[in-house]
Amino acid sequence: MSCAFGGREIVLIITALVSAAMAASLQIVHFKGEVLRMKRFWMVPIVVFIFMAVFFAALSARADDSGDERVVPVIRWVCFQCGKEFFTFAPDNIDGKAKTDHKMVNYQQSNWVLLGDPGKSVPKCEKSPDGAHFFEKKQELNTSPYIIHELRNFYIVLKNGGSLKAKIIKWKCMSCGINGFCFLGDDMDSATEIEFSGVQKVYNMKSGSRIPECRLKNYRGENIKCHMLDFTDKIEPKSIEIAKSLSNMWYSD
Ligand SMILES: [Zn+2]
Ligand SMILES: [Zn+2]
Incomplete structure (x- = not known):
């Protein structure tokens, strides 16, 4: 804060x-x-x-x-064959037992992509003969946007998934107009405007780079630095939509 x-x-x-x-x-x-x-x-x-x-x-x-807001419901999966761990946003389902398709390498390669790069399919299983994973659900948990950023290449996103449990919200700086999205529940380091001690500790979900300082200047011509954030439209996203607009998503540390 x-x-x-x-x-x-x-x-x-x-x-x-x-x-x-x-x-x-x-x-x-x-x-x-x-x-x-x-x-x-x-x-x-x-x-x-x-x-x-x-x-x-x-x-x-x-x-x-302090910023580690665990506001995003996710599911942890482990492949029965290779033992590798992946995550999905709840309720995206990649359970090997749920559907015959979920065990087929062609289906996995054409429908399951990575949050960090939705142009890339999930890496093939190194232990199964045909390269298909067999995922078992291990845990449903809430995690923080920061941890999702760190593990973005271990998040599987469904091209054909439904609405997620997590919501995202649009924000905009009332001073300089910079805008983007964040997960609902992330305070974006700006609950009130009592104190201005610098730009928010807010980072880009894709690149990890810190948000630029606010361009608004005070009467002495000095930069105010701290954005005045206004939260507007709430959205129920699909995981593929988050992946495609990840460079427009931000999180507070
Ligand atoms: Zn595997
Ligand atoms: Zn601003």
């Missing part, structure tokens, strides 16, 4: 203080009541528990805001 301070953290810290104050006042009531005198001993661990629970909730919210 180079350009903003997380509002969620403030809310969680206030919640922690209010919980602690409530727990403390309860303890005083128990102390004054003769009948409830015993209870003040077990109030102590409760107060500690509330503190710890809220503290760790605040910590995890902070971790989310």
Whole structure:
């Protein structure tokens, strides 16, 4: 968050203080009541528990805001023959058991391409005699746009797939007009505009290069650097559409 301070953290810290104050006042009531005198001993661990629970909730919210937003549902597959690992965007299905076509090398080579380069087919299986993989579903998980960028040549995209669980959203800088897309849920390092400390830590999904600085200048003629992002149209993409417009997709670190 180079350009903003997380509002969620403030809310969680206030919640922690209010919980602690409530727990403390309860303890005083128990102390004054003769009948409830015993209870003040077990109030102590409760107060500690509330503190710890809220503290760790605040910590995890902070971790989310640090940029590793796991907002994209994906599926991890392993080939039964060669043991190689690939991913698809959920619910794109490459299960060898799901369809006869999924076991045919010609079908794989003509329909399954790579996210990093949709002009390239999935590499052939090195262990099966005909070069066809046999994929088994290993895990459904949520991952971050950054990790997808890093593994873009291990993501299989279906030419004929349906709409994905993940959504993408169009953004535009209100100052300089630069625009693109990102996965819905990625804060693009710009939740609020409280602080301007430089251009966002936002990178291109295809090349990995950092977003250029905003061209808007302040009254002294200095570059503002930080884009003022506005999020507009939400889109339910197919995986092939993401692959084809990957150089227009951005992620925050
Ligand atoms: Zn294989
Ligand atoms: Zn801008």
